[in-house]
Amino acid sequence: MARYCLLVASALTATLVSCTSPPLARTPPSAPLNTQSPITPSIAPTPTPTVSPTATARPSPSPTAPIVTAGEPTCTGSQLQVAFWPALSGGGAGSVAVSLAIWNRGTRRCTIHGWATLQFLNPAGGLVSTHWVETTATFGGSARLEAISLLPCGESNGCPSRVAPAAFINFFGDDVIEPCVTAAEVRVLTPGTSIPVVANLSVQGYTDGQIFCSDGKIFVLPVQSAVEALGPTLS
16 A cells, blocks of 8 residues: 555656746757848849949049159259249248249259249349348258259240249248348359359239348248149149
């Protein structure tokens, strides 16, 4: 009787365990963790073109200044045209800056390298007090000292205004500290030459000329290429 009761109790215990315990779930060893099938696109992707369309292409920088070639002669005063350039000239906060544009009206390219010698003149062509200092320091940084190749403008009788200048001479001073001088013209002697070129400074509303104080003291930058003076532009 006791053995019978023990067997019945064991059977009841097994029945209760099977009813209250959930079955163990097992993932087959070969089953993937993500069973979702990959989605196949209905339209094949368009291949990326190897050349960008012209409409979306980024603009490229303008060409750099011409490279000086071997044996290129030094520019002479007789083949240069120099004129006041208002776009880079002006004044403010006690300072005045003047820019002179240079064209090559000769038949072949030539080279300029270094600082020009400047002398202020009065309306009669007489000398005006001028104290010039060579420098590379500018208001925003520094100017490079480099050899510059000037291409001919193609007009021996004078380069027209529509032709971009080949180089620039920039100088600056103050218009505050007395004594001051008035320059109607400036005589320019480019590096390595003996024939000066005279440029008119009685322009842009200054009928008598440009005013420079500190007894005509100016700071002169080395001759700069058009790219250096104006900066590269985007075409």
